[in-house]
Amino acid sequence: MTTKRGFTTTILHDDRLGKPEHGSLHKPIHTSVTYGHEDVQDLVDIFQNKKKGYAYSRQGNPTVTALEHKVTNMEKGMASIAFSTGMAAISATVMALIKHGDHIVASSFLFGNTRSIFQTYTDMGLDVTYVDATDVQNVRNEIKASTKMVFVETIANPATQIADLEAIGDLCAEKGIIYVVDNTMTSPYLFNPIDVKASLIINSLTKYIGGHGNALGGCVTDTGLFNWIKFPNIFETFKKQVKPETLGLTQIRKKGLRDSGGTLSPEAAHSISVGAETLALRLERASNNALALAKYFESHPLIKKVFYPGLESHPQRERAAKLFAKFGALMSIELDESIDCLAFLNKLKLVVKSSNLGDTRTLSIPVAQTIFFELGAEKRAEMGIPESMIRLSIGIEDLDDLMDDFKTALA
Numbered sequence: 001m002t003t004k005r006g007f008t009t010t011i012l013h014d015d016r017l018g019k020p021e022h023g024s025l026h027k028p029i030h031t032s033v034t035y036g037h038e039d040v041q042d043l044v045d046i047f048q049n050k051k052k053g054y055a056y057s058r059q060g061n062p063t064v065t066a067l068e069h070k071v072t073n074m075e076k077g078m079a080s081i082a083f084s085t086g087m088a089a090i091s092a093t094v095m096a097l098i099k100h101g102d103h104i105v106a107s108s109f110l111f112g113n114t115r116s117i118f119q120t121y122t123d124m125g126l127d128v129t130y131v132d133a134t135d136v137q138n139v140r141n142e143i144k145a146s147t148k149m150v151f152v153e154t155i156a157n158p159a160t161q162i163a164d165l166e167a168i169g170d171l172c173a174e175k176g177i178i179y180v181v182d183n184t185m186t187s188p189y190l191f192n193p194i195d196v197k198a199s200l201i202i203n204s205l206t207k208y209i210g211g212h213g214n215a216l217g218g219c220v221t222d223t224g225l226f227n228w229i230k231f232p233n234i235f236e237t238f239k240k241q242v243k244p245e246t247l248g249l250t251q252i253r254k255k256g257l258r259d260s261g262g263t264l265s266p267e268a269a270h271s272i273s274v275g276a277e278t279l280a281l282r283l284e285r286a287s288n289n290a291l292a293l294a295k296y297f298e299s300h301p302l303i304k305k306v307f308y309p310g311l312e313s314h315p316q317r318e319r320a321a322k323l324f325a326k327f328g329a330l331m332s333i334e335l336d337e338s339i340d341c342l343a344f345l346n347k348l349k350l351v352v353k354s355s356n357l358g359d360t361r362t363l364s365i366p367v368a369q370t371i372f373f374e375l376g377a378e379k380r381a382e383m384g385i386p387e388s389m390i391r392l393s394i395g396i397e398d399l400d401d402l403m404d405d406f407k408t409a410l411a
């Protein structure tokens with residue numbers, strides 16, 4: 001953290017802090033793959049973690065560093081590492097820190113691809129237990145000697161369950177377990193997981209932070225709260241090279257980013273940095289649109305159920321109101337049996353039928369037929385996913401236009 005300025009002011013002026021070339025307001029896009037050094041000792045020192053600098057762009061690039069700095073500021077963290085996608089950030093973080101036989105407790109409402117990579121790691125010797133993380137007791141019951149990590153999301157997709165974030169943070173702090181919070185759905189504008197004692201924060205930059213559906217990216221932020229020196233999976237060579245507080249990210253950069261190769265391109269880093277400048281404005285507007293639409297849907301006879309944390313009917317509404325600045329822009333609706341879900345979606349003219357979320361535009365997708373199709377009907381029922389569920393990622397369009405589109409389609 002460099003200043004005590006507000007959220008948006010800090011992001012807007014972050015690139016000028018490093019005295020950029022020609023007074024450029026944006027960090028330039030550095031496309032060089034490799035970096036030459038006058039004195040070879042500098043290159044040696046960079047390799048040996050004795051000096052900060054750039055050697056080869058797979059492990060670090062100035063344009064990407066500028067974005068990492070912004071995410072760190074937004075998350076009030078210590079430092080961050082950016083990746084090519086949110087999935088790259090998640091898979092590399094787990095790969096770098098977890099060994100064969102280690103145990104992870106994870107939310108059973110995880111993002112589908114996160115669950116999929118956890119399954120792949122399970123096939124390679126990781127032990128994962130999935131629990132309903134809306135109640136800390138379920139997490140506590142599964143902690144054992146080999147538990148190295150608890151992994152949760154803030155607001156689950158598509159049914160919007162909210163993890164017992166504060167109590168799980170206390171539990172992990174008490175037990176000395178790495179607490180990973182995927183903050184994608186709330187973004188650092190609505191919520192900072194450091195406030196619930198998270199050790200590591202994941203953000204898919206593709207979603208709200210980039211915000212325009214034009215670049216993929218991911219990030220992991222170390223809050224500085226976890227004591228890495230006591231963590232048994234840290235490599236001895238790193239312990240000799242770097243300060244104890246930077247051990248976690250050093251291992252994620254070297255063993256996770258370098259070895260997986262999930263590197264963010266400088267062009268994408270630039271697009272995401274520009275997007276991040278308006279995160280607060282976009283999410284204010286999209287959250288307000290979402291709350292108004294959720295109330296309208298809830299009062300509509302053809303809509304059976306609305307899943308949105310801002311509604312009185314939501315089981316964790318109080319938790320959301322306490323922790324988050326707004327209730328976010330993601331919601332799901334369950335249609336009445338009398339309506340065909342796909343026919344209804346085809347009646348929408350403005351709302352885009354598309355996956356992804358966190359775009360400036362409102363996006364809609366039938367859940368059972370697409371993102372939860374692979375699971376099958378039985379598993380969907382088990383997870384509380386109705387067959388006529390539609391997920392909506394509300395955008396920043398004018399509210400009247402969105403209302404008109406839904407009203408016409410429901411008429």
Ligand SMILES: *Cc1c(COP(=O)(O)O)cnc(C)c1O
Nearest residue numbers: 085086087111182184204206217
């Ligand atoms: C989209 C998403 C991811 C993955 O991000 P990508 O950038 O698409 O790889 C991870 N977690 C959550 C909660 C997401 O919504």
